[in-house]
Amino acid sequence: xxxxxxxxxxxxxxxxxxxxxxxxxxxxxxxxxxxxAAVMAGEAGATDQQFLDDLRERFGLDQPLPVQxxxxxxxxxxxxxxxxxxxxxxxxxxxxxxxxxxxxxxxxAFCISLLFGIIAGALAAMRAKRPSGSIIMGLALLFYxxxxxxxxxxxxLVFSVTLDWLPAYGYSTVGADYTGLAHVGDVAVHLILPALxxxxxxxxxxxRMTRTSxxxxxxxxxxxxxxxxGLAPGVIQxxxxxxxxxxxxxxxxxxxxxxxxxxAVLTETVFAWPGIGRLMYEALMxxxxxLLLGIFFFCALLVILFNMLTDVIYRLxxxxxxxxxx
Amino acid sequence: MSxxxxxxxxxLLRIERLSLALPEGADRLYAVDNVSYDLTAGEILCVVxxxxxxxxxxxxxxxxxxxxxxxxxxxRALFDGQDVLAMDELSHRALRGRRxxxxxxxxxxxxxxxxxxxxxxxxxxxxxxLLTPRARKERALAxxxxxxxxxxxxxxxxxxxxxxxxxxQRVMIAMALALxxxxxxxxxxxxxxxxxxxxxxxxxxxxLQARRGMAVMFITHDFGVVAEIADRVxxxxxxxxxxxxxxxxxxxxxxxxxxxALIDAIPADVVAAVGRPADVLAAVERPGGAIPPQRDxxxxxxxxxxxxxxxxxxxxxxxxxxxxxxxxxxxIGFSLGKGETLGIVxxxxxxxxxxxxxxxxxxxxxxxxxxxxxxxxxxxxxxxxxxxRRRIQMVFQDPYASLxxxxxxxxxxxxxxxxxxxxxxxxxxQARALLATVGLDGGAAERYPHEFxxxxxQRxxxxxxxxxxxxxxxxxxxxSALDVSIQAQVLKLLDDLKRELDLSLLFITHDLRVxxxxxxxxxxxxxxxxxxxxxxxxxxxxxxxPYTRELLEAIPGRRDAPAPVTATAGVL
Numbered sequence: 055x056x057x058x059x060x061x062x063x064x065x066x067x068x069x070x071x072x073x074x075x076x077x078x079x080x081x082x083x084x085x086x087x088x089x090x091a092a093v094m095a096g097e098a099g100a101t102d103q104q105f106l107d108d109l110r111e112r113f114g115l116d117q118p119l120p121v122q123x124x125x126x127x128x129x130x131x132x133x134x135x136x137x138x139x140x141x142x143x144x145x146x147x148x149x150x151x152x153x154x155x156x157x158x159x160x161x162x163a164f165c166i167s168l169l170f171g172i173i174a175g176a177l178a179a180m181r182a183k184r185p186s187g188s189i190i191m192g193l194a195l196l197f198y199x200x201x202x203x204x205x206x207x208x209x210x211l212v213f214s215v216t217l218d219w220l221p222a223y224g225y226s227t228v229g230a231d232y233t234g235l236a237h238v239g240d241v242a243v244h245l246i247l248p249a250l251x252x253x254x255x256x257x258x259x260x261x262r263m264t265r266t267s268x269x270x271x272x273x274x275x276x277x278x279x280x281x282x283x284g285l286a287p288g289v290i291q292x293x294x295x296x297x298x299x300x301x302x303x304x305x306x307x308x309x310x311x312x313x314x315x316x317x318a319v320l321t322e323t324v325f326a327w328p329g330i331g332r333l334m335y336e337a338l339m340x341x342x343x344x345l346l347l348g349i350f351f352f353c354a355l356l357v358i359l360f361n362m363l364t365d366v367i368y369r370l371x372x373x374x375x376x377x378x379x380x
Numbered sequence: 381m382s383x384x385x386x387x388x389x390x391x392l393l394r395i396e397r398l399s400l401a402l403p404e405g406a407d408r409l410y411a412v413d414n415v416s417y418d419l420t421a422g423e424i425l426c427v428v429x430x431x432x433x434x435x436x437x438x439x440x441x442x443x444x445x446x447x448x449x450x451x452x453x454x455x456r457a458l459f460d461g462q463d464v465l466a467m468d469e470l471s472h473r474a475l476r477g478r479r480x481x482x483x484x485x486x487x488x489x490x491x492x493x494x495x496x497x498x499x500x501x502x503x504x505x506x507x508x509x510l511l512t513p514r515a516r517k518e519r520a521l522a523x524x525x526x527x528x529x530x531x532x533x534x535x536x537x538x539x540x541x542x543x544x545x546x547x548x549q550r551v552m553i554a555m556a557l558a559l560x561x562x563x564x565x566x567x568x569x570x571x572x573x574x575x576x577x578x579x580x581x582x583x584x585x586x587x588l589q590a591r592r593g594m595a596v597m598f599i600t601h602d603f604g605v606v607a608e609i610a611d612r613v614x615x616x617x618x619x620x621x622x623x624x625x626x627x628x629x630x631x632x633x634x635x636x637x638x639x640x641a642l643i644d645a646i647p648a649d650v651v652a653a654v655g656r657p658a659d660v661l662a663a664v665e666r667p668g669g670a671i672p673p674q675r676d677x678x679x680x681x682x683x684x685x686x687x688x689x690x691x692x693x694x695x696x697x698x699x700x701x702x703x704x705x706x707x708x709x710x711x712i713g714f715s716l717g718k719g720e721t722l723g724i725v726x727x728x729x730x731x732x733x734x735x736x737x738x739x740x741x742x743x744x745x746x747x748x749x750x751x752x753x754x755x756x757x758x759x760x761x762x763x764x765x766x767x768x769r770r771r772i773q774m775v776f777q778d779p780y781a782s783l784x785x786x787x788x789x790x791x792x793x794x795x796x797x798x799x800x801x802x803x804x805x806x807x808x809x810q811a812r813a814l815l816a817t818v819g820l821d822g823g824a825a826e827r828y829p830h831e832f833x834x835x836x837x838q839r840x841x842x843x844x845x846x847x848x849x850x851x852x853x854x855x856x857x858x859x860s861a862l863d864v865s866i867q868a869q870v871l872k873l874l875d876d877l878k879r880e881l882d883l884s885l886l887f888i889t890h891d892l893r894v895x896x897x898x899x900x901x902x903x904x905x906x907x908x909x910x911x912x913x914x915x916x917x918x919x920x921x922x923x924x925x926p927y928t929r930e931l932l933e934a935i936p937g938r939r940d941a942p943a944p945v946t947a948t949a950g951v952l
């Protein structure tokens with residue numbers, strides 16, 4: 055019962071936050087210099103005032119801002135995010151079409167970074183005084199400090215151009231028209247480089263954090279208790295130290311997961327990955343307000359969803375956090 | 381369970397010329413220096429000493445739990461004929477938990493917070509590949525019953541944070557006893573507990589020991605505890621054994637000065653007197669005795685008067701959550717005269733700390749008045765309140781956490797006066813003088829907190845409180861984290877300063893023995909209410925409220941207390 059009311063409260067707050075974000079984004083985008091009608095007219099090669107006015111009238115851009123906001127908001131409440139006049143498609147369809155590719159990329163990066171980051175961090179903690187531990191930490195520091203685009207370019211240079219092991223860009227092999235398992239394999243091969251590139255930074259963060267957290271947990275009294283029981287060192291590391299050390303990682307993972315839609319702009323651009331990130335970039339350059347607002351909305355929605363999910367997971371992982379407990 | 385192979389009468393544990401070397405750069409060469417003692421089955425040996433005496437080190441070496449950097453320099457530790465210090469890790473691990481069990485000081489942190497109690501107990505069997513998972517669970521339940529945990533069935537499924545400190549310590553004991561070890565090592569197991577809980581745990585340990593015929597190595601700093609349970613005593617100081625013998629003998633006729641000082645640090649005469657009214661007068665009338673001469677605080681004009689103070693802690697859980705309320709203060713009223721020391725005694729959760737924090741102004745009471753010289757502080761705000769804050773200062777409990785580790789001690793003391801407009805150079809000079817007042821040399825001002833011991837830090841805390849020339853000092857468990865002999869020194873310092881500077885002192889403590897040493901009057905609190913108040917003498921000699929009586933009876937060493945030892949001025 056307490057759980058249900060907790061969720062209800064959270065959802066209520068989330069809806070308010072989302073609406074506030076919508077309004078804020080709307081004004082922000084209209085405060086930016088540039089005029090979609092002018093861009094469109096420029097591309098069409100027409101410069102006469104009548105054409106511009108027609109465009110403005112057609113898209114409702116001649117209305118006062120509050121009226122435009124009202125129209126937009128009432129649309130959104132009916133899940134109508136407007137029409138992208140640039141792409142000649144409803145915004146929702148555009149986003150839903152691109153969303154799977156982005157989620158595949160960011161989801162893969164998320165899993166890779168979390169899994170390998172924790173494993174590497176745990177190894178580094180257990181070998182804190184040995185050279186192998188230092189090597190892991192050295193690599194982690196390197197990936198932590200290296201800019202993403204540089205890693206991406208180097209990866210393409212090494213693995214695609216020089217070694218020719220992996221495709222350099224794209225979502226699947228153009229013109230191959232694989233079906234079934236062959237298609238899955240094709241996409242997977244294309245996924246490796248961008249997912250690794252995107253995941254490397256967070257992997258390094260998880261590695262460093264897991265190590266620090268494990269070393270500090272291993273100083274705690276209950277670890278001494280576990281040793282006094284006569285437990286084997288491996289069991290102590292896994293069951294007592296690692297489990298407690300993972301609590302701060304959950305917070306960070308929630309943060310990373312929230313960036314799953316909007317965080318891959320750079321990677322998608324470098325690897326020509328047909329996802330939301332590239333869509334957003336194009337929409338920005340073309341002053342495609344409706345599309346841009348729609349993407350912003352989905353980014354915010356995902357951040358809020360993953361924040362709530364993180365809270366739920368944290369509650370499951372740490373019995374001490376109960377609603378009402380201080 | 382393997383049958384012990386040693387012939388009867390031979391010691392179960394024999395420590396021979398054991399030395400444990402500290403890492404280079406430590407303040408001494410050896411944590412434990414050439415120590416030898418025996419422990420026979422069925423015997424309780426108390427290893428007594430203050431922090432840094434090396435009393436826990438031998439036990440840690442036995443369990444293979446030595447801190448990194450500490451190593452065995454010489455000697456053997458024969459457990460049932462085998463040298464545990466020379467064992468390989470695998471056979472040592474087989475010994476741990478199975479034949480030697482250990483319980484620790486901090487029940488709050490000694491259990492894994494993410495595992496259910498039942499799982500943690502079952503883990504002991506798992507570690508030694510014993511029983512099926514189902515049988516482990518049944519044994520865990522039986523053990524929780526044996527350590528007399530209320531509602532053992534639900535405790536099995538509880539997480540540690542859902543249990544009280546005393547209950548957690550019972551779980552620890554259940555865990556240590558799971559495999560019926562021949563030797564139980566208890567490292568200060570009652571130090572972190574309330575006095576009534578401590579009495580219960582001591583009773584439990586003694587009871588279980590007698591029923592199972594275990595040998596117990598009980599490590600403590602408290603001679604009250606020694607009097608309660610020990611068969612033999614081994615007193616340690618700076619890594620060496622200074623005295624060893626039968627408990628009765630050591631308590632009644634301590635041969636070494638250090639032992640005597642430790643025993644004296646406990647106002648045993650007062651404590652003993654509780655049960656024996658005839659001795660009370662003797663204890664009281666002796667100059668320098670532990671009960672202070674009665675001074676009537678109510679006749680002087682009250683400096684502080686508190687009336688109708690209420691405080692309820694509410695936690696709101698959000699839009700749809702029910703509120704939870706904890707009543708911390710419920711209609712508290714008392715007054716404190718100029719130059720008087722008032723003790724507020726109670727166990728954890730009694731609201732005594734909240735009361736102190738309200739008076740200093742760190743918490744706001746929900747209703748009621750706190751009048752300092754007639755001015756109601758709880759009604760003041762902003763600038764007017766700040767002007768009065770100077771007059772009440774606080775000494776905190778934890779000497780480690782209450783000083784900013786990155787600020788030099790002199791500056792830490794001077795910050796208060798500087799905030800009140802004193803020029804920096806002048807404030808720093810004052811700070812140096814204050815450090816001298818509390819018995820530290822002037823160079824201390826340039827050093828950082830971590831360079832001082834707990835007792836020294838508490839002196840710094842007192843200097844900081846004095847820096848603003850307060851009229852009232854609130855000391856919240858100011859000596860609870862200190863060793864008994866250090867405790868006595870700090871108490872004496874507080875008492876001296878109080879007289880010299882004509883201060884009033886509000887002394888908050890859970891420890892009746894400490895309260896007895898310094899307070900003129902006492903207030904006993906339970907669950908946010910004052911259940912008894914009166915002069916220290918009245919309360920010790922004829923406690924009226926059942927709770928006060930319970931507190932007094934729970935003081936360890938009360939029944940077995942040694943014959944009164946002359947309290948020396950240096951100790952009080």
